[in-house]
Every structure is written in C-alpha cells, then in structure tokens.
Amino acid sequence: MCKGEQDIDLTCIVNGQPLEIRVRSGLTLFELIRENLGLSGTKLACSRAVCGACTVLVDGQPAASCATFAFQVDHAKVVTIEGVQGEGGLHPIQEAFRRHSAFQCGYCSPGMVLLAKALLDSEPRPSRARVTEWMSSNICRCTGYSLIIDAVLDAAEVLRREPADV
C-alpha cells in the first residue's frame, strides 16, 4: 500500500548538478526553482501554462514550471536559464538575442531562450516558418517577435558552425 506523503524526497539534475532535496508535496516546479534553489531567472506571468514566461526544459522538452509539480520532475533533468550559459560565456542563442536586440524588456527572454534551445537541440536546420511556429508558443508583450525569430535563425547558423558546450 502506498502511503500519502506531505513531504517527498526529490532527486533530479538541475543545470547539470545532482539535486537531492526534501520538499512539500504540493510544491510547484516554479517554486522549487525560485524559492528553494534561488534561481530567479525563471519568471512568472500567467500562472496557467499559457504565456511561456516560466518555461524550463525537462528532459529537453519545454515545460511550464508554474503548472508542473516538483514531484513530476523526479529523476528528470531540468535546465533553467542559469544553466544555458557555458563556461566560455553566453550561449550562442543568448549572443544572437543580444546581436538582434531581441531582449527588449527582457521578461519573456528566459523562456524564449530555453524554448529556442529545445528547438535547435532537436532540429539544427529549422526553416523560418518552423521557427515562427515553434516560438509562437511563448508570448512577448513587447511584440518583438520578428527580432526573436531573426535571432533564433541566426543562432541556428552559428550552432551549426560551432556547437555549444551545453
């Protein structure tokens, strides 16, 4: 018989580092990341999985950390925006965002960068239409979509020449 647990032992890998932590059973992934781990790059906006501001990667797939329980990432690999940067500096996607002024207010940027990483990790040569379709999953209230799409396409080209170390 499985017992009900008010606290659970969670084991996962966050940004490449093993994590073993005891947390409340009702803790969301967003709360785990920001409050327990102090990784404040992940942002909250809609709180219902729609806007994408809180996007992180779970086993390489985009996840809304506001609508995912921490227990759902048990034994998974989680990547937040803090884990994107390699030892050599900014990730090529971040560099491309900078070159194309795709950050604007910056609030959606962590989610946008991670969303782009998920795409380029699995599809190194996306068409513009594919990038547009994929990135439309997240909302930019500055409406800087064209700049973001340009940046992702640029990053794809750079990554094909020089693969990132993360």
Add this chain to the structure above:
Amino acid sequence: MRDIGAVRLYRPSDEAQALRVLSSAGAHPVIVAGATDLCAQFNEGLQVSDLVSLSRVDGYRDIRATDGGVTIGAGCTHALGAHDPVLAALCPDLQIAWRSVAAGILRVRAWATIGGNLMARKPRYEMSILLTALAASLRFCTTTGPSCIAAEDLWSGPAPGQGFLWQVEVPTRQLVALRYDRSLRPLMTLATSCRLVADGVRARAVIATQELQPQVLDLDLVESCAAYVRDARDHAIEAFSALPTDFSDGQSSNDYLRRVGAVLLRRHLESLAHV
C-alpha cells in the same frame, strides 16, 4: 500564484493500488496526470487535501490496437497521441485533429493528457467533441469494478463511482472519416464522423460552443452520400433547426450561431463526400 498548501501525495504503481488509495485517502482525492489544468484550477481556488498521481501506473498512457478499434490510455499526452504510429494506422483523422488541440502551446501539448482534457469537463476542451463524434467509450476503474460510458454521457449521464478514467476506446471498424473544424473556436467547433452502417452511411456531427456542452446530430445518409451532399446546405440547416438547443450567448444570437453551425456542417458533408 496561489500557494497550494499542505497536500498528501499518493503515487500508486498499479490500478489496484490506485483504487485502494482512492478508497482510503481523504474525502475528495484528486487525480493528477499532466497537472496543466489542475494547476490552473488551484489558482482559481480549488482546494484539495489529497493528490493521487497515476504517472507510475503501467499502461496508463499506452495506445493499443484492439479488435475493432484502438484504446488510448487516459495518461496519454497530446504530444504522444499526435505522433503515435498505432493511432496513425488505425485512426489517422483523429490524430490529425488531435494535433490541433492546444496547437502552438508546446508546454501544454507535452504534459497535458487526454484524460485531463476530458475530466475537466469544460465545453471548450476538444477531446470530448472529437470522441463523441467517433462514438467512443470511456472506461473507468472504480472501487466497485470497471465501468464504461459513452463519451457523450460524460456530460449527461451519472458520474462513475469512486475511481478514475483508465482509457478511451475508439471503434474504428466501419469508420470512413472524421472531420474537425476549430477555425471559429471558441465561438463554435464541429467534429463530424462518417460511418458505414447496414443500410447506408451515417454521419454524426458534434457541435460545441464556449458555454454549451457538445450537442449531437445523427444524420442518416440512407439514399446516397452524393445525393445528400448535393443538398448539404438544406440538410445542415434542417438538422440545426431540429435541435431544441438555444445556442445564444452574451455575444451571439441563436440564429447566428445556428447559421454558423450549418455552414461548418455543410463543409464537412461536402468534404466527406470525396472520401
């Protein structure tokens, strides 16, 4: 973001254990699968004391071929269903339609499940519309034994006893095609299936608006599909006229929405004639 507070989490590993948990947990244990809709409900004020996660239960997300159809585990995500080879072989039209559910929201597609979509019982959620058009059944595991209901009875029939949705059973034998139009969603969505029966062809159209639960229109295309389609506009208008439902909402009149529905249905009938 609202603090969910203290909850007890149960993670059973099989159906029997899940049922024991449900009968022994607090007064109103809540099933959690993908959690995308549940977390939104928490933010709207839902309070629970016990969560039951079924993600460790074997077979909960499997899609399997059966004699005469296909079963889809309630824990199957939109992303899995949209690319599953078994479903592609047995019910490709459902798969095409499924790809449009939560289209563009990758996070939801990767985590949200067919079971959550159904059990949220929200008219604008699309799987109940599609599955009702396909005359699918919903199989529940309950503390008093297995229970099976028609997809349309999710709204009108008695709620299954204490238990959980285990799988969806889609009959594909004699199924000719399924069409789905969500271009006007959430104003109105329409799914229409076409199935061979002993005396001809039967179409089943299921229409839903933002606020109304799915409405079923069964159409006998007895004479010939071609003849029916020739007069599709008249048939569609006639079918909608026969519905006692008042479609009107705060923004659109009953007449307008009936006309919209008739146009969508005519298009489906014309499309199905070419299959």
